[in-house]
Amino acid sequence: MTPAGATDAFVLRLTPLGEADRVVDLLTRDRGRVSALARGARRSRKRFGAALDYFHRLEVRLRRGRGDLWRLESVDLARRCTAPVGDLEAFAAASHVLEVARLGSRDGDPDPDLFDLVDAVLAALDRGGEPASLTRVFQVRALAVLGYGWDVGRCSHCGRALGPDARVAAGCAVVCARCAGPGAPVLPPGAVRTLAAAAALPLARLGSLRVDRAVDGVLEPLLARSLEAAVGTRLRSRASPRPPAGRAADD
Ligand SMILES: [Zn+2]
Incomplete structure (x- = not known):
């Protein structure tokens, strides 16, 4: 207290x-x-x-x-949080958390869910959580906390439950094949499962999810762009992007 x-x-x-x-x-x-x-x-x-x-x-x-x-x-x-001292990856992850928190919060408008998420991710980093995986888990949870309507199990256009037909639309939304435009990249089942697992973790166990490297390469641009859309600006702390699978479609 x-x-x-x-x-x-x-x-x-x-x-x-x-x-x-x-x-x-x-x-x-x-x-x-x-x-x-x-x-x-x-x-x-x-x-x-x-x-x-x-x-x-x-x-x-x-x-x-x-x-x-x-x-x-x-x-x-x-x-005390000492993980970022002398560990560049942990420093980058923790800096990203703080930048998103700064851009996603408002003066005099408390958001205990955002605070508790920041708290849980920094605590997990300090307990030795893997920075790249924790960054991805944080991004999934931050999108939900910021009210960006991320229900990872459902098509963000029509609301149908997503199966193996998940697609990425407009760079930052997950949709079903029916709603996706022609040529929309497929979101691999491993990535869909990772999103669901990250969304379901208790706050005290955010560091327990290891994100597979191949899956991470797909999720990084999707989540970073979604967060940039949510906060309305480019994120300076965005981890160096690995090109998405298939065509490199950056702006
Ligand atoms: Zn749909």
Whole structure:
């Protein structure tokens, strides 16, 4: 339980302000995305310690400041996340999680499901979860949390249950063969099964799914494009894309 006025948070962005201060964008569980002024955070580590950094789960105290900017009163480390330190793949995965969380959250509009997903993926990375698989699992779950209507077992046009006839339409939707236009690439059964498995995992076991490399090559462009459509912009943290099977149809 958090003390009154405190909320759990992850750092989404740290921006220097003048010589002494920082503006911290936070994903909080209770208040959604929050921008807060951290006075003295640049000049001295005394006040906020080393805790005020990316990937760690924090407990922060916030006070209303001027306008939309909150004041960061204190920061406590609730769970350290060290997996991204010295591991480029884990760093890339964790950075991707935070970028999607930043773009998919709104100021003052709490989304506990998004917070809990970010929390679960970073915790799984820290327990040694495989970064590429966890990234794919995160993307499947993020699409659902962001309300992008991903029901992985059904055609996104007509709602029919998908069988071995699943196709990829317009780069970022899974449809049945009847709804697919001519030449729409087939989504292999292994990829359909992986999507369903990722969607069904309990949060505490997100790291237990290993995504096959061949399947990953099909899912990466599909999920990345779907997420970009969901957040409305290109993702800078998108893992270096491997070309999809068949024709390379990038924009
Ligand atoms: Zn259909």
